[in-house]
Amino acid sequence: MWQSIKRRIFAGLLAIVPIAATFWILKFLFNFLDSLAAPFLKSTGIEIPGLGIILTLLFILFLGIIITNVLGRTLFNWGEKILDKLPFVNTIYNTIKQITSAFSGSTLKSFQQVIFIQYPRKGLWTMCFVTNESSNDTGQAFYHVFVPTTPNPTSGVFIIVPKEEAIHPDISVEDGLKAIISGGILEPGTSLSKKLPNKVS
Numbered sequence: 001m002w003q004s005i006k007r008r009i010f011a012g013l014l015a016i017v018p019i020a021a022t023f024w025i026l027k028f029l030f031n032f033l034d035s036l037a038a039p040f041l042k043s044t045g046i047e048i049p050g051l052g053i054i055l056t057l058l059f060i061l062f063l064g065i066i067i068t069n070v071l072g073r074t075l076f077n078w079g080e081k082i083l084d085k086l087p088f089v090n091t092i093y094n095t096i097k098q099i100t101s102a103f104s105g106s107t108l109k110s111f112q113q114v115i116f117i118q119y120p121r122k123g124l125w126t127m128c129f130v131t132n133e134s135s136n137d138t139g140q141a142f143y144h145v146f147v148p149t150t151p152n153p154t155s156g157v158f159i160i161v162p163k164e165e166a167i168h169p170d171i172s173v174e175d176g177l178k179a180i181i182s183g184g185i186l187e188p189g190t191s192l193s194k195k196l197p198n199k200v201s
Contacts, residue, residue, distance in 0.1 A: 029056045111146070114176035116167040116196060119147060119159065125167070125196050127176055128159070153180045169195035 033055035111129035119126040132144035141163040148156040175188030184192070 111173045
């Protein structure tokens with residue numbers, strides 16, 4: 001009972017932390033930029049409703065422009081190297097970066113679908129992502145799959161498996177990534193085990 005409650009609490013934390021972190025960052029930028037511009041506007045007698053929101057959006061746009069050019073990327077990489085040398089901070093930053101990169105458009109597009117295969121041995125089912133398909137000279141069809149690690153889905157192994165040995169759970173790539181990052185705590189709707197056969201063939 002207590003273990004089940006702890007799992008639910010952890011699942012709730014995984015769901016709320018990204019939202020809370022985004023809200024806190026935006027709130028901090030809003031308050032900082034609004035307080036920065038308020039004295040100047042007060043001295044000129046100008047009032048602009050929602051100025052903090054406008055400045056926050058402009059700042060994010062400006063940051064995006066800087067990061068997408070050569071000089072900005074150089075400065076960004078330099079800043080990453082500094083963060084990478086700071087104890088504890090580098091762990092948090094790298095974890096957030098890996099998770100956000102896992103949900104980036106390029107990653108999601110490279111994965112065609114979610115399947116289960118028996119890996120690393122029969123009787124153990126592993127969730128993986130189809131990246132391509134092929135067939136041999138006899139016409140047997142194969143899946144090219146990427147088997148990610150938990151909780152960091154950006155690393156893993158590449159395997160080629162026969163199509164007939166794969167189980168199709170009929171879940172989205174995004175839901176599959178959520179399940180892997182959470183170590184199976186966040187399941188896509190129904191229990192993943194219900195998608196598996198009763199006996200190993």
